[in-house]
Amino acid sequence: MDYEHFEGSDGLDIRVPTDDAYRTCSECGGDCAPEPSAVDGFGVRLTFVCPTHGAQSIVDPFSDMR
Numbered sequence: 001m002d003y004e005h006f007e008g009s010d011g012l013d014i015r016v017p018t019d020d021a022y023r024t025c026s027e028c029g030g031d032c033a034p035e036p037s038a039v040d041g042f043g044v045r046l047t048f049v050c051p052t053h054g055a056q057s058i059v060d061p062f063s064d065m066r
Contacts, residue, residue: 015061022057025050032056 003015023032032048046059 017059022059023048025053025056027053 002018004018006014006016008014023034024030025032028050030050030052032050034046035049036044036046038044044060044062046061047055048057048059049055
């Protein structure tokens with residue numbers, strides 16, 4: 001996945017995917033709602049869920065920091 005990089009507050013590097021395919025349902029093409037989650041030892045991840053077809057993708061915005 002390709003990312004655009006932006007500098008955030010305190011010099012934090014913010015990565016944003018260049019296309020929105022990660023949040024589109026593969027079955028109906030609808031826009032999926034983000035649901036944040038955190039798991040001990042694994043950090044924060046966002047799951048994109050279609051209301052009809054369930055989870056479609058998981059994004060780990062801090063994967064490059066591990």
